Structures are given as structure tokens and as C-alpha cells.
Amino acid sequence: MKKVVLLIIITVQIFAKLNIVVSIQPEIEFVQKIGGDRVDVVSMVEEGSSPHIYEPKIYQMKKLSRADLYFAIGVEFEKVWLDKFKSQNRKLKIIDLSKDINRTFDGRELDPHIWTTPLNVKLIAKNIFNALSTFDKNGTAYYKQNLDNYLRELDRLDREIRDILKDVPKGSSFMVFHPAWGYFARDYGLKELAVEINGKEPKPKELIKVIQEAKRAKVKAIFTQPEFPDKSARIIADTLKIKVIKVSPLSKDWANNLLNLTKAIAN
Ligand SMILES: [Zn+2]
Numbered sequence: 001m002k003k004v005v006l007l008i009i010i011t012v013q014i015f016a017k018l019n020i021v022v023s024i025q026p027e028i029e030f031v032q033k034i035g036g037d038r039v040d041v042v043s044m045v046e047e048g049s050s051p052h053i054y055e056p057k058i059y060q061m062k063k064l065s066r067a068d069l070y071f072a073i074g075v076e077f078e079k080v081w082l083d084k085f086k087s088q089n090r091k092l093k094i095i096d097l098s099k100d101i102n103r104t105f106d107g108r109e110l111d112p113h114i115w116t117t118p119l120n121v122k123l124i125a126k127n128i129f130n131a132l133s134t135f136d137k138n139g140t141a142y143y144k145q146n147l148d149n150y151l152r153e154l155d156r157l158d159r160e161i162r163d164i165l166k167d168v169p170k171g172s173s174f175m176v177f178h179p180a181w182g183y184f185a186r187d188y189g190l191k192e193l194a195v196e197i198n199g200k201e202p203k204p205k206e207l208i209k210v211i212q213e214a215k216r217a218k219v220k221a222i223f224t225q226p227e228f229p230d231k232s233a234r235i236i237a238d239t240l241k242i243k244v245i246k247v248s249p250l251s252k253d254w255a256n257n258l259l260n261l262t263k264a265i266a267n
Helices: 002-014 025-038 058-065 076-088 118-135 137-164 182-187 204-216 231-240 254-266
Strands: 018-022 039-043 069-072 093-096 173-176 191-194 221-224 243-246
Touching: 018 025, 018 058, 025 039, 025 118, 025 137, 025 254, 058 076, 069 076, 069 118, 076 093, 093 118, 118 137, 118 182, 137 254, 182 191, 191 204, 204 231, 221 231, 221 254, 231 243
Parallel strands: 018 039, 018 069, 069 093, 173 191, 173 221, 221 243
Antiparallel strands: none
């Protein structure tokens, strides 16, 4: 019995997990897919909060002071906070997961919502693999195996999305409140129309324009997300007698969430 206990203690010490902090919930899924049981991952932005205006809580800053790696993904709050994270924990290695990703303009600025399509997530997965195998060399073979499996899984997901959308005419529009699905639209030949104008709810005059646009594009539903107000989306939906569907690009359950969005668009 004693021997078993001792063995467990030794095992735990040998495999001290890498402590990882990420910016948003979907990154937890990505990091766990590659890091498996060699990593512990927590997210800064919690469910229901927006990464555009987020402020970390005190207990999160404490977690951060013990973290080994931080995986940034290019969301807005990082601009203000990454330097503060670094001064909180000098040993912290900050890795940019948006490396090698072809970012597009969303009208105003580079669209930060890079994680909404499997093709981008394949690059994110490779960036995660590179970082984990650099900072935990003993795990390299394990991480490589996980990466290969995950890349295959992402290819399957991509095929599944194409299959669900096969009867949707190319260039079809879908309307969202907050324009978070631009890369998804790009990769699957769709057009994303946004209710938000320059990051704000539209003024009454602008709202009329948005309603006309939605009508022209024969939009059948508006997607809103729980992190943002949906008042103007409801007005548009009531006027056009269409549905409001809540779906968040920040969901923890990334792959299933993407499939749900795809099915809702196809319907
Ligand atoms: Zn956003």
C-alpha cells in the first residue's frame, strides 16, 4: 500500500501539469485537444462576458501569477491587459495563437474573431502544438499524436459543415447582431450582415436601413449572442416577422456550437 502511495506521489511530481491561461472559452477546447492530461487550462473571459471590454477578476490575476503559459488569440481586452499579466508574472510566456492566420477586415478593423472556422482552428492547433512541445519537450510525441488526431477531426467537421450547407445557395446572407462570424462566412461562401454599426446598436435611422437590407437579402432569422443586447435585433425580427436565434461564438462547446449554427443557417 505504502509503495503505491509513494509511486503516485512520484508520478504526480514527474508529470506536473503545465498551467495554462487562455483569453476565451473556445480556446480551452483547442488546448485540451493537444495538451490532454499534461495541461490545466482556464479562461480569462468567463461565460456570458464580452472579450471586447473584459476586465480580469482578482482571483484570476492570482491564477495568472502561477501560470506557465498564456495563449493570446487577438481579442480586444488583450491590448490593455497582456502587459499587466506579464508584470504580474515575469516567468509567464505569452504565445500568440493568431500567428500565420490570414486576417480580414470587418469594415472597420482586422476582424479578431478568428476561431469561428475549422480552417483557422487547424492553424491555431499547430501554434498550440509548437508552444507545448517547446515548453514541455518530454511531451512532444504525445502532443504530436494529439495534433494529428485533432487535425483529422477538424477536417471531418469541415466536411460535415459543407454537407449541411450543400443546398444553401452560394452567397446566401445570414444576419447577426455582433459580426463575429466573418471567417465562417468567408470559408463557406456565405455573407454575414451585421446589425451593429461600428460596434454599437444602430440609431433609429440606421435601423431602418438595416431592416431594408435584411429584407432585400431575404434574411430568415437573426442570430444574437448572450454577451450583447438584442433590442434592435428584436425590432428587426418583429418588423420582418422572422426569428431571433441565440448562438454564441464564445461557447465552451466549440465544435457542437459551430454545427448548431450551421444547421440553423441551413434551415
Ligand atoms: Zn466580438
